[in-house]
Amino acid sequence: MRATINGEPLLLPEGLSVLSLLAHLKVVADRVAVERNGAVVKKARHAEELLSDGDVLEIVTFVGGG
Amino acid sequence: MDDEFVLGGHRFKSRLVVGTGKYKDFATMKAALVASGAEMVTVAVRRLDLNARGEASLLHWIPKEMVLLPNTAGCFNADDAVRTCRLARELQLGGENPLVKLEVLSDPTTLLPDVEETLKAARQLVSEGFRVLPYTSDDPVAARKLEEAGCAAVMPLGAPIGSGLGLCNPYALQMILDQAKVPVIVDAGVGTASDCAQCMELGVSGLLVNTAISGAQDPVLMATAMKLATEAGRLAFKAGRIPRKLYGNASSPLSGVIGAR
Numbered sequence: 001m002r003a004t005i006n007g008e009p010l011l012l013p014e015g016l017s018v019l020s021l022l023a024h025l026k027v028v029a030d031r032v033a034v035e036r037n038g039a040v041v042k043k044a045r046h047a048e049e050l051l052s053d054g055d056v057l058e059i060v061t062f063v064g065g066g
Numbered sequence: 067m068d069d070e071f072v073l074g075g076h077r078f079k080s081r082l083v084v085g086t087g088k089y090k091d092f093a094t095m096k097a098a099l100v101a102s103g104a105e106m107v108t109v110a111v112r113r114l115d116l117n118a119r120g121e122a123s124l125l126h127w128i129p130k131e132m133v134l135l136p137n138t139a140g141c142f143n144a145d146d147a148v149r150t151c152r153l154a155r156e157l158q159l160g161g162e163n164p165l166v167k168l169e170v171l172s173d174p175t176t177l178l179p180d181v182e183e184t185l186k187a188a189r190q191l192v193s194e195g196f197r198v199l200p201y202t203s204d205d206p207v208a209a210r211k212l213e214e215a216g217c218a219a220v221m222p223l224g225a226p227i228g229s230g231l232g233l234c235n236p237y238a239l240q241m242i243l244d245q246a247k248v249p250v251i252v253d254a255g256v257g258t259a260s261d262c263a264q265c266m267e268l269g270v271s272g273l274l275v276n277t278a279i280s281g282a283q284d285p286v287l288m289a290t291a292m293k294l295a296t297e298a299g300r301l302a303f304k305a306g307r308i309p310r311k312l313y314g315n316a317s318s319p320l321s322g323v324i325g326a327r
Contacts, residue, residue, distance in 0.1 A: 006113040025116055031123055032114055033156035040152045058113065060153050062124050064095065065110025065139050066085025066227070066276025 003055045012051070019046040022059075032061050069300065071271055073249055074165045074197035074218045076133055078105045081266065082296045083135065083251065085276025089285065092127040098279055099128065102289035106133040108167055108274065110140070111150050111157065134158065135199070137167040142180070144170060144187035151191055162195055165218070167253075167274075169201040177227040181208045185215060192216035201253050204234075206241040209250075219248050221274060224265060225255025228277040232261040236268060243269050259288070259295035266299025267307065 001012045005025075016024060018034050018041050034041045035058040041049045051057075071078040084104040089095035099107055107128055128134070136154030138147040151166045158164055168187055172180040179202050191198045197218040202208050209220040222242055225231035232255060233239065243250055249271035256262055256278045265273055273296055282288035 006116060008116075027114065027116070031125070031157075033111075033153040035149065035153055038149065040156045042156060058153070059116070060111050060157070061114045062109040062134070062136065062154075062157055063112045064086040064089065064124055065137055066087045066108055066274070 081272040083274040088280040098285040098289040103293040108135045144183040147187040204238040209242045221251045221253035223254040227254040230257030259291040262295040263299035
């Protein structure tokens with residue numbers, strides 16, 4: 001399955017949920033927010049939200065800023 | 067002395083809001099945040115670096131009692147700013163009406179706000195329950211429209227972001243203050259402590275400072291100076307300054323001087 005994550009094209013295993021994607025990427029899920037195809041995926045839905053081929057995902061966190 | 071600053075459901079004693087960007091390291095940042103006395107700090111939302119895991123998180127270095135004010139810095143259109151705010155709300159995991167600093171810029175050279183896009187984003191965000199603090203130009207008309215759109219405050223610039231030029235147009239700021247029914251916070255342009263005092267003396271509710279602290283040779287000392295200047299300016303505003311006069315006005319009695327005939 002192909003997806004674009006943070007602007008980078010990636011080849012991913014089939015059938016990933018948002019939760020399993022974060023595990024696959026070794027991301028600490030507590031400190032990130034995920035947007036899938038322009039809409040936020042709430043943390044409570046990370047396990048049930050399944051990815052599809054061609055998805056565009058943004059995984060963000062807080063950084064220093066003014 | 068009770069002089070609280072009420073904003074978006076929070077009560078603050080400090081009127082200095084500080085940024086967390088551009089510090090040489092997190093330890094210096096934390097020391098400066100604490101020295102500033104700030105109770106609210108701005109943070110940015112950025113893509114996670116998927117190749118650099120396990121490094122220290124920004125939030126680990128921000129004292130827990132400080133309110134986070136996520137910004138939309140780096141956004142150049144309303145849609146990106148709205149998406150960034152939604153992600154920031156998700157990142158905070160709590161609170162349906164979070165404060166956000168809305169910043170929609172026009173170009174990377176001046177970093178001046180795109181007021182048209184800012185207003186568009188503000189209307190959308192207010193409709194979604196955000197408490198919107200918009201960075202805007204020092205145009206009183208723009209400030210009024212943002213207030214009418216339901217923003218929780220207006221944040222006119224003193225000068226371009228990171229310029230350190232200080233308050234370039236105190237007359238425009240005075241007009242904004244005269245009409246505003248929401249708090250006015252000067253965001254951007256402060257260069258040194260006297261700029262903080264000058265803005266506060268005019269009666270603004272608060273200040274937002276980043277580069278002038280993080281870029282100072284000693285950020286912790288500058289944070290302390292700005293804390294004191296902000297407090298001094300606030301006290302001077304409340305005290306009510308004397309009117310400016312062109313000619314002298316003696317402070318000692320003119321009568322009874324020795325040798326007088």
